[in-house]
Amino acid sequence: MEHVIKELNEFLKGQYMGIHSYEHYIQKLEDSKIKKEFQQIQQEHKIHAMKVAKRIQNLGGKPVDDEGFVGSIQGFINQLNLPDTPEGLIKGALKGEDFGIQMSEEIVKSDLDDESRELIEEILDRDRQHTFLLSKLIQ
Template identity: 20%
Template sequence: MNSMDNEIVKDLNELLRGCHMGASTFKEYLVEAQSEKLRETLKHSLDIFQKHETELTSRINSYGEDAADSTGIMAVLSEMTEKIKTMMADSDEEILNQSIKAMDMGLKACHDFIDKHKQVPEELLFVIHDLEADYKKVYRDLTELKLNNY
């Protein structure tokens, strides 16, 4: 594998770790959420994370590499911080605020990948754009819930 492919795989694994972290955090939020609309949105978000975990894993494996099956050491520390925030998220409003921030981070990661890797195969770019579109939809859904007082 050439150095460009190594960088692509490394960054795909970072996106995958983000999906793992998002799924873990949103599962915690689902337990705490009171509003049925918020719970439905969180469940839908979990489906999206699972879809993209599968797709990113497949793409990484297509390079002959192993996909990250956890969040990694730095992400574990970040996840611990998120778990503390989750414990502090004692209201639907706080869950919404933290969820919106998480989706914003995911969108930034997608943009960073696209900016960094301008010469990737078209089918991989499609996967990243699909991830970005799904993250935007979740972001909009969460923002709409917040604006409408869930």
């Protein structure tokens, strides 16, 4: 179970990275429609983080409570590369969601128990819907 807890904590770090990235984007957005969409996505990441933390606890582990040092550096670098236009912020969020999905797919490939795998796959499906929503905002 130690391996499963470690993988779930890595996934949880990614959720926190997403939450903090959306916080940055929301502060910069002036368009209320886009801001509302970003707030909804951020809220879902928070719910996902709580579910994963609960699963880790149920497995007897201690959930991480932030994205970790590497995640915070990566988030900072990603924010430097984006223009603060609505389109730039949407593209940044889309890039972050895509990256998160790729990393999460790797975690799902590892040795997770069935309940943990189902939880991660459910979250991944929702994250894919986020990319669809974000893509529609650019058009």
